[in-house]
Amino acid sequence: MITGYNTDIRHGNRVYHVQTEDKGLTNPKIETLIYVGGEILDSYRSSYEDLTAAPPISDGAIQGRMDEQHRAVIRDIKNGKYDQTPPDMLEQQAFNDRPLDQAILEFLQLEGDVDTLELVLDQPMKPTFGEPFRVQVRARLCQSQSPVADAEVSVKLVSSLKKANNLLTGRTASDGRFTGEIQLPPSQPGQCAVVVSCSCDQGFDEVKAVVVAV
Known part of the structure; x- marks a missing residue:
C-alpha cells in the first residue's frame, strides 16, 4: 500500500481537507475523500486494475495516479465546484464563524510565528x-x-x-x-x-x- 496524501485547501471562507489513499493490491482502487468541518462532503474512487494485468506493479505508477487524482480534486475545489454546498455542513470551518483568536492563531501558524x-x-x-x-x-x-x-x-x-x-x-x-x-x-x-x-x-x-x- 502506497503512502497517501493529505492537503488542507482554503477556498473562499471554507477549509477543505482532501485525503487520497491507495486501498492496496487486494482492492486496487484509489480513494479521495473531501472533508469540511469533520463531515465527508464528497468522495472519488478510481480503479487501477489495468496495472495488475502486467505484474509486477510499479509503486511509481500507482503513486502517479494518486497524485493525478489528488490534484484533480484540488483543482475542482479551487474552480468553485463546491461553492454552493449547504452551509450546515460548513459551520465549523467558515472563517467568520470561528473565534477571532483562533483565526489569528491559524494565520500565524502558516507564517511560522x-x-x-x-x-x-x-x-x-x-x-x-x-x-x-x-x-x-x-x-x-x-x-x-x-x-x-x-x-x-x-x-x-x-x-x-x-x-x-x-x-x-x-x-x-x-x-x-x-x-x-x-x-x-x-x-x-x-x-x-x-x-x-x-x-x-x-x-x-x-x-x-x-x-x-x-
Missing part, C-alpha cells in the same frame, strides 16, 4: 466496523514539541449520509497523551470515518481515518 497545537499519532488509525477501536493520540506544540496537557479531545463518527455521532470526549494527560476505546457499529450507510479532534488555547487540530468493513 507561533507555537500552535498539533495532534500526533504513534501508529496509523485503522477503525473497522463492528470492532472495538482504541484511540491513542498525543497533543503537542508544533515547534517546541512540548506536550499539551488538559487539551479537550473529541472522537466522532462522520458519514456522508448521516449526521456525525459523538463517540467519546476527554482531556489529555500531563504528558499530552489521550487514550480511550470505543465500539464501532456493525455498519452504517455511506462513507464513514473516525475523526479525532483536539483543542486548547494554542489552537485546534484533528486526524481522520476511513472506517473499513471486516
Whole structure:
C-alpha cells in the first residue's frame, strides 16, 4: 500500500481537507475523500486494475495516479465546484464563524510565528466496523514539541449520509497523551470515518481515518 496524501485547501471562507489513499493490491482502487468541518462532503474512487494485468506493479505508477487524482480534486475545489454546498455542513470551518483568536492563531501558524497545537499519532488509525477501536493520540506544540496537557479531545463518527455521532470526549494527560476505546457499529450507510479532534488555547487540530468493513 502506497503512502497517501493529505492537503488542507482554503477556498473562499471554507477549509477543505482532501485525503487520497491507495486501498492496496487486494482492492486496487484509489480513494479521495473531501472533508469540511469533520463531515465527508464528497468522495472519488478510481480503479487501477489495468496495472495488475502486467505484474509486477510499479509503486511509481500507482503513486502517479494518486497524485493525478489528488490534484484533480484540488483543482475542482479551487474552480468553485463546491461553492454552493449547504452551509450546515460548513459551520465549523467558515472563517467568520470561528473565534477571532483562533483565526489569528491559524494565520500565524502558516507564517511560522507561533507555537500552535498539533495532534500526533504513534501508529496509523485503522477503525473497522463492528470492532472495538482504541484511540491513542498525543497533543503537542508544533515547534517546541512540548506536550499539551488538559487539551479537550473529541472522537466522532462522520458519514456522508448521516449526521456525525459523538463517540467519546476527554482531556489529555500531563504528558499530552489521550487514550480511550470505543465500539464501532456493525455498519452504517455511506462513507464513514473516525475523526479525532483536539483543542486548547494554542489552537485546534484533528486526524481522520476511513472506517473499513471486516
